[in-house]
Amino acid sequence: MTTSSIPDIDLTPLLTRTDHAAERAAGEQMRSAITTVGPFTISGALPEPDLLHAVDRATRAFFAQPFDARMAVHIDRSKYHRGFAPLGEEHGGTDHNEVYELAQDLPAGCGRDPMAGPNQWPDLDGFREPVEKYFAHMLTVARAVFRGLAIAMDEAPDYFDPHLRQPSTAMRLLHYPHYPPGDRDRTLPACHEHTDYECFTILRASSPGLEQRTVDGEWVATPPVPGRLAVTLGQLMEVWTNGEFPATTHRVRQSTGGRCSWPVFCTVDYWTPVAPRPQFVSDARPARAPVIAGQHLWSQTAEAFSYLDDRVQAGHVSFTGQVHDPARGRQVPRH
Known part of the structure; x- marks a missing residue:
């Protein structure tokens, strides 16, 4: 299979919601793509080029900072899993990438979702505004994809709407740096083979490297295509469809150093069954x-x-929406 064999779906009808027949056709195309191939792309969903360029510049400027400047917003400083994760922080150091993670910027203690709260913004000119604007745009795109998936599942187009009031959707700025000469870690994959945890992921990347496995078990390289965004299904969608829409296994191989990507991990409200x-x-x-x-x-x-994981083991955070208050020695809700 070649990259050109991956189906592309025009998301415009699902974004505009003005032509019900066109929406239904897009949803049916989505179902066909998922069940016959697995991965697919969407078009008609990118923001204006100026914003894309601004996000690219902001990303590269962040990762070009001295290490201490990046560590000033280390993810361990956040109660809400926001900020910078250096090489080796994730998956036991099995991947060769570094991350800046953000989500909806919300007041601390705004609800029972342990992952809802403020972002850690770096002290970097020209960073926050384009990144926030891009993320807001992608939240709108995500709602359109959810609408298409609902149709693909033979549900009403608005099936997911009650579960998208405050979704736990997150975005990453990912950087795959050059290997230093003689680096012992040159054998590490850029990102190991895995499936994502959420409903689906929408991905844009600066250069090739992404490989996805089809429903037939074939690996296909999926370099970025102008005007398109890659979509991979996640574990929650597999549960919702009882395996009919399987999570897409994917990986990133090392290609040219300095690759960046901007995955948006799209999901529903925290307490959604x-x-x-x-x-x-x-x-x-x-x-x-x-x-x-x-x-x-x-x-x-x-x-x-x-x-x-260390916080969980120490009892400082739990999956039930509570954190440990050391001063009181008991679990207290985050609101």
Whole structure:
């Protein structure tokens, strides 16, 4: 299979919501793409070029800072898993990338979602405004993809709307740096083979490197295509469809150093119950175990990041939306 074999879906009808027949056609195309190929791309969803260039500049400026400046917003300084994660911080140091992570910028203690709160913004001119604007745009794109997925699942187009009031969707600025000459870690993958925890991921990248596995088990290189965004399904969508829409296994191989990418990990509200819909359950395909969306995401994230797993083990944070108050010696809700 070649990159040109990956289906592309025009998201315009799902963004504008003015032509119900065109929306339904887009949703049906999405179902066909997922069940016959797996990964797909979307078009008609990118913001204006000036914003894309500004985000690219901001990303490269952030990672070009001295290490101490990046560490000033280290992710361990945040109660809400926001900020910079250096090489080796995630997955036990198995990948060769560094991360800046953000989500909706909300007041501290704004709800029962342990991941809802303020971002850690670096002291860097020209950074926050374009990154926030891009993320806001991608939240709108995500709602359109959710609308298409609902149609693909034979649900009403607005099926996911009640679960998108304060979604735990996050965005990453990812940097895959050059290997220093003679570096012993040159054998590390840029990002190991995995599936994402959320409903789906929307990805833009500066250069090739992404590889995705199709439903037939074939790996296909998927370099960036002008005007398109890559979409991979995640674990929650696999649960919702009882395996009919499987999570997309993907990886990133090292290519040219200095690669950047901007994945947006799209999901629902923290306390959303996720269980197989009846149309995907039969005697031959029993229902998979249900999960709570945020608890699944939170627990998987804690396993991936050593600093967060340490907090869990120490009882400083739990998946039930509570944190430990050392002064009182008990669990207190985050609101």
